[in-house]
Amino acid sequence: SEPLVQVSGLTKHFEERSGFFGGDVEQVQAVDGVDLTIERGETFGLVGESGCGKSTLGRTILRLYDPTDGTIRFKGRDITDSSYDELRPLREEMQLVFQDPFSSLNPRRRVGEIVEEPLAIQGVDKREREERARKLLERVGLQSEHYGRYPHAFSGGQRQRIGIARSLIVEPDFIVADEPVSALDVSIQAQIINLLDDLKDEFDLALLIIAHDLSVVRYVADRMGVMYLGELAEVGPAETVFQDPKHPYTKALLSSAPIPDPTRRDRERIILEGEPPSPIDPPTGCKFRTRCPKAFEECTAEPELEEEDPDHHVSCHLY
Ligand code: SF4
Ligand code: MG
Numbered sequence: 001s002e003p004l005v006q007v008s009g010l011t012k013h014f015e016e017r018s019g020f021f022g023g024d025v026e027q028v029q030a031v032d033g034v035d036l037t038i039e040r041g042e043t044f045g046l047v048g049e050s051g052c053g054k055s056t057l058g059r060t061i062l063r064l065y066d067p068t069d070g071t072i073r074f075k076g077r078d079i080t081d082s083s084y085d086e087l088r089p090l091r092e093e094m095q096l097v098f099q100d101p102f103s104s105l106n107p108r109r110r111v112g113e114i115v116e117e118p119l120a121i122q123g124v125d126k127r128e129r130e131e132r133a134r135k136l137l138e139r140v141g142l143q144s145e146h147y148g149r150y151p152h153a154f155s156g157g158q159r160q161r162i163g164i165a166r167s168l169i170v171e172p173d174f175i176v177a178d179e180p181v182s183a184l185d186v187s188i189q190a191q192i193i194n195l196l197d198d199l200k201d202e203f204d205l206a207l208l209i210i211a212h213d214l215s216v217v218r219y220v221a222d223r224m225g226v227m228y229l230g231e232l233a234e235v236g237p238a239e240t241v242f243q244d245p246k247h248p249y250t251k252a253l254l255s256s257a258p259i260p261d262p263t264r265r266d267r268e269r270i271i272l273e274g275e276p277p278s279p280i281d282p283p284t285g286c287k288f289r290t291r292c293p294k295a296f297e298e299c300t301a302e303p304e305l306e307e308e309d310p311d312h313h314v315s316c317h318l319y
Contacts, residue, residue, distance in 0.1 A: 002076045003037040004174060004206045005061060009070035010034045012053075012060045016280070026280045030056040032230035033070065035305060040173070043200060043207040045221030045238060047214055047253070049276055053230040054210045058176040061208070062094050063087055075173070092118060092170035097163055097177040097196075100156075111137070111154070111162055112147035118170045136165040140195060157188035164195065168203060175200075176208045181216060193220050214257040218242050223311075226250045229279055229287040232305055236312035246314040248294045286317065294318060 012031040018024050031053045038044045046054045059065050061072055063079055071080045074090065082090070115136060116129040124132075134144040140161040151159060160180060167175060177196060181189040197220050200207045211217050217224050221238040226249065234247040245251045252270040272291050277283055283290050285300040292299065298317045305315040 004040045004075060005038040006073040007034060007036045007061055007070065010057070010060060010067055010072065011069035012056050012065055013068045029230050029279045029282055031060060034232055036225065038206045038208060040206050041204055042223065043197065043209060043221050045217030045224040046208060046210045046227060047212065047217050047224060048227035050212060051276065052227045054227055055178050058178055058208055058210050062096055062176055093172050094174045095167035095172040097167050097175055097180050099179040099183050107151050110147065111149050111151060115162060115166045115169055118166065132169060136169055140165045156184050157192060160184065160192050161195065168199060171203065172205065174206045176210070178210045180209065182211065182213060189216065214254065226253065229276060229282050231287060232315065233288065234314050235305065240312055246308055246319060247316050248292050249288050
């Protein structure tokens with residue numbers, strides 16, 4: 001059957017002015033030709049350094065940004081060019097969970113009102129809204145009585161539970177969770193990740209988890225993608241990518257991550273030189289070649305994301 005989300009050649013460039021008082025307009029190539037499918041019931045983890053385009057990719061798939069190029073299909077339907085009005089009924093089927101859901105919300109609103117607001121917009125009557133919000137508060141590990149409290153009374157982990165309840169109340173099919181636990185204490189992170197994972201099964205969702213923390217992705221993702229400068233360097237089953245990374249960037253990223261794993265004790269640590277280049281003026285050919293310890297002549301030509309093993313794709317001339 002058709003994947004829930006199918007993205008091909010997805011590209012998002014932003015215009016940015018260099019300097020004050022109207023310098024030149026430059027193109028920030030935030031996302032550059034990404035192919036990706038996500039199935040119902042699947043958790044897909046997206047990793048990469050900050051600024052690599054993960055968040056932009058997630059938001060462009062949700063059509064919170066207009067893509068510059070490429071196509072987005074959701075449940076088989078091409079939504080690449082859908083208008084605001086055409087997208088409105090789809091908005092509730094595709095939700096975004098933020099790092100801190102309350103940074104953009106009114107602290108003077110009660111938790112129950114925050115959770116049920118999407119239903120209010122749909123015109124669901126107050127009694128049903130409240131019943132569903134209370135039920136969902138319990139389901140995400142809070143209490144029905146929390147309905148009347150204000151956000152400031154809650155801890156970071158509890159706030160994220162409230163944010164998750166709000167995103168689930170409209171019964172979406174697809175959730176993009178952008179760094180859902182990176183603002184939380186380590187001791188709370190696993191609880192929230194477990195909650196998302198349980199809810200994914202219970203609600204039959206597809207989940208796109210964006211994280212710079214590799215251990216989060218290893219723990220929860222079925223498949224994963226590694227992004228570098230707006231492109232996917234490697235995509236595969238999460239366990240395969242962790243056990244047998246192919247792309248030199250993936251190897252470097254994993255080798256620097258403090259993941260306790262006895263089977264990997266002998267793996268050499270790869271230190272990458274310098275910062276990632278600017279997405280305004282990325283290297284031609286392989287975008288990783290300015291930092292790649294394995295770069296050779298051929299790397300001035302752009303590699304394609306190709307199948308290395310079944311379901312395991314790598315974008316590198318070594319393969
Ligand atoms: Fe390194 Fe070349 Fe592979 Fe790019 S294509 S990752 S530069 S070896
Ligand atoms: Mg980001």
